[in-house]
Amino acid sequence: MGRRRADPKAETLRESRTLNPHPESVADERFTDSEFFDARDLVQVKYEMVRRVEVDGVSVTTAAAAFGFSRQSYYQAAAAVAESGPAGLVPAKPGPKGPRKLTDEVVDHLEELLAADPTLRSSALAELIQQRFGTRVHPRSIERALARRHTESKERPKSSP
Structure with missing residues (x-):
């Protein structure tokens, strides 16, 4: 039995965390009848859902259902687009967002x-x-934190009186 060839677009979407986990839920006609629109592309699906409401005047409930999302997901996507444009729809990197042990106080x-x-x-x-x-903190982590603090203080512009 031969191995199936990996889909390069699906791999790229997976690596960027933008692969829609449920592309089969997208029932919007543009995604079912077009080669351009790809239900696997989570950013494209969410952007089109928001656009459908804001530009085409479709109700939130109808748009959310057609794109396979809840109304709450629509409102989150709309807020992300309003704040950052389409780039706001790209999921943030997972993991800690800042130091847990070596806080500013430490x-x-x-x-x-x-x-x-x-x-x-x-x-x-x-x-x-x-x-x-x-x-408990590793000594090398302390060295890095102090070096980072030193670099940040050099980069900060001095305030004028």
Whole structure:
């Protein structure tokens, strides 16, 4: 038995997290009768759903049903388009959005410790963070956080009086 060839567009959509998990739910005639419109393209489907309401005057309930979404999903998509244009429909990258352990408060404390004793090594700083905040942090993470803070402070424009 031969292997099926992978669809390059589907792979690209999957990699960008924009592959519609339910393309079979899209019943809009443009997606069923056209080669241009692709029900697998989540961004295109959501954009057309919003456009259908805002430009063509179709009701939210009708449009949401035709595109395989709930009314709530329509309103979320419409808000994303209003705020950021079609790019707002591209899903955000998964995962943490910021530091969990090395918060601004912790890094501020690290800088205070280093200001008081510049000879402290990252391993000693990690122990002090464990004692003060109850958080285990790898010494290399401390080094990166301090370097990042140093780089950010250099990039910030100085405010004029």
